[in-house]
Amino acid sequence: MNRRATITAAAADLFARQGFGGVSVEDIARAVGVTPGALYRHFPGKEAVLSAVLHETVGGLLALIDSAATLHDLMSETVALALDRPGLLATYVRERHRVEDAELRKNETRVRESWARVADPRPGRMALRQKAVIGALPVLTSKPPVPRARLEELLARAMIQVMECPLPDTSGRPPPSPRWRPSRGRREEILAAALELFHERGFAGASVDEIGRAAGLAGSGIYRYYTDKTEILIDAYERAGARVEVGAENAVAEAADAADALRRLTRSYVGVALSDVDLVVVTAREGFALPEPERASLARRAKHLRDLWVSVGAEVRPDLGEAEVHALVEASFPLINEVAQFGGSMDEAVALTLALFG
Numbered sequence: 001m002n003r004r005a006t007i008t009a010a011a012a013d014l015f016a017r018q019g020f021g022g023v024s025v026e027d028i029a030r031a032v033g034v035t036p037g038a039l040y041r042h043f044p045g046k047e048a049v050l051s052a053v054l055h056e057t058v059g060g061l062l063a064l065i066d067s068a069a070t071l072h073d074l075m076s077e078t079v080a081l082a083l084d085r086p087g088l089l090a091t092y093v094r095e096r097h098r099v100e101d102a103e104l105r106k107n108e109t110r111v112r113e114s115w116a117r118v119a120d121p122r123p124g125r126m127a128l129r130q131k132a133v134i135g136a137l138p139v140l141t142s143k144p145p146v147p148r149a150r151l152e153e154l155l156a157r158a159m160i161q162v163m164e165c166p167l168p169d170t171s172g173r174p175p176p177s178p179r180w181r182p183s184r185g186r187r188e189e190i191l192a193a194a195l196e197l198f199h200e201r202g203f204a205g206a207s208v209d210e211i212g213r214a215a216g217l218a219g220s221g222i223y224r225y226y227t228d229k230t231e232i233l234i235d236a237y238e239r240a241g242a243r244v245e246v247g248a249e250n251a252v253a254e255a256a257d258a259a260d261a262l263r264r265l266t267r268s269y270v271g272v273a274l275s276d277v278d279l280v281v282v283t284a285r286e287g288f289a290l291p292e293p294e295r296a297s298l299a300r301r302a303k304h305l306r307d308l309w310v311s312v313g314a315e316v317r318p319d320l321g322e323a324e325v326h327a328l329v330e331a332s333f334p335l336i337n338e339v340a341q342f343g344g345s346m347d348e349a350v351a352l353t354l355a356l357f358g
Contacts, residue, residue: 004042007032008056011049016090018288020050020098021205051099057092058107065114074118075159079152082137090138119163128344132352133159135338136331146323154324158356165355168347187225190215194232195278203289234294240283241301243272248308258315265309270349273340280337316357328356
């Protein structure tokens, strides 16, 4: 691997874990084992490194098309790419919006059109399906204890099901009526402004002063409500965790059987994602920025939620081992988050998620 490729590989892993705003040129240079000056001989700055990572990702997806004659081939090779280079796809999903590049967008269109040709007959909503697949795979940076060959087989089959599952026709439906909500207090306005900035720039890329200005507060007014932006992030995690946890518990309590429980669990999480995309995306990405005691609390809450999903999924798919079900569950949450960001409907998000489980 040449030095430029080594730099992009290290940067992709850092961007995937910490976000673009949380990584400096010095961090990338340290990961590669060179000085910042040596790095600048290959790239003019951090933005250029990110652009190279995104181009490499899309180029890798394009290269798969040349050797993929069938949808099975395409999904198998996409899964293999995700497992071999998880930082690439994770950075692409997380940071793609930062780079406006005509060549990159052109190649993204070529990828989407190529996927549509391979998925014959065309199932419709290809852009949404592609978002779902690409969004679901990077979570496997923490690989479950499933043998590589079996994991590739399991995930390829799941992604084929996502690509082929019937989707409801929402073209003639009126948009859902907005739900009544009480007017937001000042803390809620600050939290909403912070989440939008964290979503756009990452936690490290937004300052307390910028959050205050976005919330309409002058000077040090924000400090009457939050001591720092870490406290805002903790508040976001507590609110998101409570909403998701209560919804999941109610979904299982009201279910008639395991299949109904999985459907209700999915609808519950999709409902949270659609109602507040910034909240679910930020809390899915920024856990590294929490203080250690908060991370421990978050890990316990996340484990409880995933154990609940896994117990239900294991009954729906008794042919799979627990680790295999766990892999499908881990893929479900980012899939839903990507569909929500894309503007998919409740029924589409539910159908694509349930397709993972066959």
